[in-house]
Amino acid sequence: MNFGLGSFTGTHLLYLFTSIWWTLVLSALAFVLGSVGGFGVMLARISHKAWLRWMALVYIECVQGIPLLILLFIVYFGLSVYGYSLPALAAAGIAMMIYVSAYLGDIWRGCVEAMPKPQWEAAECLAFSRWQTLRLVIIPQAVRLSLPPTVGFLVQIIKMTSLASVIGFVELTRAGQIINNSIFQPFLIFAIVGAFYFALCYPLSRWSEAMERKLNVANR
Amino acid sequence: MKYHLDFSPLVPYWPVFLNGAWLTLKMTAVAVVVGVAVGTLVAFAKRSRITPISQICSAYIEVVRNTPFLVQIFLLYFGLASFGVRMPTFAAAVLAMIINIAAYAAEIIRAGLESVPRGQIEAAECLGLSKWRIGWHVMLQPSIEKVYPALTSQFLLMMQASAMASQISAEELTAIANTVQSDTFRSLETYIVVAALYLVLSLAIKLLTSLLGEYLFRRRRVVRQAAALNARNGRATALPPTAAVASRGGAA
Numbered sequence: 001m002n003f004g005l006g007s008f009t010g011t012h013l014l015y016l017f018t019s020i021w022w023t024l025v026l027s028a029l030a031f032v033l034g035s036v037g038g039f040g041v042m043l044a045r046i047s048h049k050a051w052l053r054w055m056a057l058v059y060i061e062c063v064q065g066i067p068l069l070i071l072l073f074i075v076y077f078g079l080s081v082y083g084y085s086l087p088a089l090a091a092a093g094i095a096m097m098i099y100v101s102a103y104l105g106d107i108w109r110g111c112v113e114a115m116p117k118p119q120w121e122a123a124e125c126l127a128f129s130r131w132q133t134l135r136l137v138i139i140p141q142a143v144r145l146s147l148p149p150t151v152g153f154l155v156q157i158i159k160m161t162s163l164a165s166v167i168g169f170v171e172l173t174r175a176g177q178i179i180n181n182s183i184f185q186p187f188l189i190f191a192i193v194g195a196f197y198f199a200l201c202y203p204l205s206r207w208s209e210a211m212e213r214k215l216n217v218a219n220r
Numbered sequence: 221m222k223y224h225l226d227f228s229p230l231v232p233y234w235p236v237f238l239n240g241a242w243l244t245l246k247m248t249a250v251a252v253v254v255g256v257a258v259g260t261l262v263a264f265a266k267r268s269r270i271t272p273i274s275q276i277c278s279a280y281i282e283v284v285r286n287t288p289f290l291v292q293i294f295l296l297y298f299g300l301a302s303f304g305v306r307m308p309t310f311a312a313a314v315l316a317m318i319i320n321i322a323a324y325a326a327e328i329i330r331a332g333l334e335s336v337p338r339g340q341i342e343a344a345e346c347l348g349l350s351k352w353r354i355g356w357h358v359m360l361q362p363s364i365e366k367v368y369p370a371l372t373s374q375f376l377l378m379m380q381a382s383a384m385a386s387q388i389s390a391e392e393l394t395a396i397a398n399t400v401q402s403d404t405f406r407s408l409e410t411y412i413v414v415a416a417l418y419l420v421l422s423l424a425i426k427l428l429t430s431l432l433g434e435y436l437f438r439r440r441r442v443v444r445q446a447a448a449l450n451a452r453n454g455r456a457t458a459l460p461p462t463a464a465v466a467s468r469g470g471a472a
Contacts, residue, residue, distance in 0.1 A: 065422035066415045067380035069394055074415065077401070078408035155286065162288035166387060173290055186298035194287040194295060201286035 006183050013192070019175035020196060026161045026171055029093045031154060034100025041105025046112055048130075056105065063102035069163055071095040076167040088169035092161070100157060107153065111146035112138055144215055151208040155201045162197070172196055229404045230413060240396035241417050247310070247392060248379040248425075251317035255378075256371070258318065259325030264355065266330055277326070284323035289381050292316050297388045313385035313392070321378050328370045332363025365437045372429040376422055383418075393417060 044056035063071075075098075076091040086094075115138050123133035165174035176193035180186050230237075266277040284292070296319075297312040307315070336359050344358045364371070386395035393414055401410040434441060 061423075062419060064376075065380075065419040067383035067394070067418055069383040069386070070397075070411055070415045070418060073394075073397070074408065074411045078411055081408050159286075159288040162290045163384070165290070173288065173294075176291075176294075180298070185302065186294065187300070187302050190291055190295040190299050194283075194291045197287045197291060198283060202282065205282070205286055 012179050016175050019172050023161050023171040027158045030096035030100050030157050033097035037097055037101025038104030041101055042108040045109040060102045060106050068099045088167050092164035092169050107149050108146055111142040148208045148212040155204045158200050227409050229406050233400050240393035244382055244393045247314050247382050250314055251321050252375050255318045255321030256325045258322035262326035263329040281323045281327055290384050309388050309390040313390040324374050328367045332367040333359055368433050
């Protein structure tokens with residue numbers, strides 16, 4: 001339906017295309033920052049110190065219990081009352097780092113803990129320090145196990161970036177909204193936006209599934 | 221600028237918050253019940269021997285799982301409106317949630333169905349069980365039991381994803397937070413309160429589902445007790461590693 005507001009043109013399509021770039025930038029930012037945080041969370045979760053384990057557990061439970069949207073609002077609108085006015089990209093990056101770190105930390109902890117106990121004991125017999133054991137023995141094996149779920153989670157991260165649209169960060173979803181505000185063809189526009197997300201996420205999903213089959217490490 | 225957290229302006233709003241939380245819970249409950257029912261049908265249909273049916277089902281699952289929930293809501297609410305199908309915000313939000321959770325539940329349940337050994341189905345066929353009874357007793361029940369943790373963590377993610385319904389101004393918890401904070405100008409406090417409410421809801425759902433699981437799956441309880449007994453007698457039984465939480469991810 002057209003209300004005489006102009007129609008969807010190549011320029012609009014180009015605009016949507018360029019906004020994919022910002023979706024990818026935000027995804028990369030969230031993944032890199034989240035991985036660093038998640039690695040720390042994982043280390044804390046398998047630490048010898050009980051208080052550290054507990055703190056990490058509470059952190060994970062808290063973050064997993066709160067929607068990302070609320071985290072975004074807290075970081076973006078909440079911090080602004082302290083006089084820090086964050087750019088939308090930074091706010092989205094911080095909120096997603098918190099969110100991603102809790103999930104990745106939990107996924108990776110599962111993978112590290114799935115490593116057989118004798119691996120730890122053997123490393124101990126070689127007089128490896130705890131860090132050496134992790135770096136040289138456990139993590140190289142755990143990475144194989146963790147790759148499929150991590151790539152699977154990457155798909156979630158790309159989809160999550162759509163939430164950054166609500167704080168005005170112009171990525172794919174926001175670009176769709178902006179175009180829709182000018183020409184009001186919501187079905188067409190959001191279908192195209194959805195198709196773009198699908199084109200980004202589907203290969204990753206497939207890759208994750210293929211790895212799961214190929215590495216075949218989950219439960220044998 | 222110095223700023224002090226001050227929750228007192230929010231106190232008069234507590235019934236509003238509770239109402240929002242209640243609505244979120246109601247939406248989630250409806251979406252989960254209907255969604256799991258639809259998801260079960262889709263899971264069985266995907267295994268169907270009639271290729272078009274299984275292809276349609278896998279297309280549905282892949283499309284829903286690889287696009288953001290927010291875009292799905294927009295497509296459903298604004299998109300259908302341009303065809304003249306106007307829905308109240310709540311109906312649109314719940315419908316989007318059902319479509320979303322059904323796809324995830326279908327994939328989870330299908331994984332459970334795949335894990336039913338072929339021999340068991342053949343054995344049931346030899347006993348002359350009807351197709352429906354095989355489906356229910358031999359395939360679905362053990363599958364649900366196996367995938368129950370994955371399914372419930374999906375429900376939690378769905379509950380959180382319902383926050384996105386605020387974007388089409390369905391008056392659930394997040395939308396209420398937006399109104400309250402523009403009334404009181406206490407944005408940080410409002411969002412902290414709402415975050416806490418979501419946390420409480422999550423913990424409540426977690427507790428409820430784990431209790432329900434204990435009650436529903438007696439077999440699992442017995443198996444665990446036997447494993448504990450074995451461990452006490454010095455025969456350590458290898459327990460399967462716990463599946464990574466939400467590795468297959470949520471609605472987002």
